Amino acid sequence: MTRPRIRIRIDDLSGEPTQLLIAAHLAGMHQTSPPESVHALDMDGLQHPSITFWSAWIDDELAGIGALKTFGDRQGELKSMRVDDRFRGHGVGRALLAHIIADSRSRGLASLWLETGTPEDFIPAQRLYESVGFTECGPFEGYTEDPFSVYMTLDLEHQPK
Numbered sequence: 001m002t003r004p005r006i007r008i009r010i011d012d013l014s015g016e017p018t019q020l021l022i023a024a025h026l027a028g029m030h031q032t033s034p035p036e037s038v039h040a041l042d043m044d045g046l047q048h049p050s051i052t053f054w055s056a057w058i059d060d061e062l063a064g065i066g067a068l069k070t071f072g073d074r075q076g077e078l079k080s081m082r083v084d085d086r087f088r089g090h091g092v093g094r095a096l097l098a099h100i101i102a103d104s105r106s107r108g109l110a111s112l113w114l115e116t117g118t119p120e121d122f123i124p125a126q127r128l129y130e131s132v133g134f135t136e137c138g139p140f141e142g143y144t145e146d147p148f149s150v151y152m153t154l155d156l157e158h159q160p161k
Contacts, residue, residue: 004058006095011055013046017062018055022046025065025082032119037148039115041067041079051079054099056092063087066096068104071141076104078114081125093128101132105156112154113140118147126150133159 011018022043029040046053046067056064064083070076078100083092104112114129116122134152139145 003091006063006090006092007057008054008096008099009057011053011065013043013053015055015062018065019043021062021065021082021084022080024084025080028082028121029117032121033117033148037117037146039143039149046080052103053080054096056083056096056099058087058090058092061086063090064092064096066100068100070107070109074108074110075141076107076109076112077141078112081114093125097128097132101154101156110155110157112156113137114152115143115149116152118150122150126152129154 013019013022026040026042029038041051048069050071051067051069053067054065055062056066062084064087066081067079068076069079081093081096101112112134114134116125116129129152132154134154137151137153139151140153143149143151
């Protein structure tokens with residue numbers, strides 16, 4: 001099977017497809033975790049100046065989204081990684097992740113961090129992150145221990161490109 005061509009671009013969150021996928025992402029988070037354990041950002045949160053937001057497209061259809069929040073001294077956090085259900089298994093998540101890692105390196109970031117869920121629905125995401133070198137760590141940047149959260153980090157300075 002040939003992989004479709006995935007185009008990734010910075011997104012200003014104004015388009016209806018993007019807004020609908022963000023809403024679906026938030027709804028999905030609330031279905032699998034209690035409210036206090038949902039760390040996904042809403043539209044306002046995603047428009048913060050510290051965040052760059054991308055969308056991934058196959059032909060003219062939105063296939064996925066992802067964001068990078070910069071914080072601290074040369075650190076970034078992956079946020080709002082979501083692939084539209086219609087495009088799972090097409091390499092969209094992997095393409096977005098590779099794009100965000102490359103962008104982080106080009107900015108001179110030393111490390112990336114993320115929080116993802118522990119329920120079974122999050123296992124594929126955890127495996128994707130592990131496959132590129134993310135390792136489990138403790139809470140960071142205001143997070144606390146939470147049975148519904150897994151924290152991971154990637155050392156960009158000492159990891160092969």
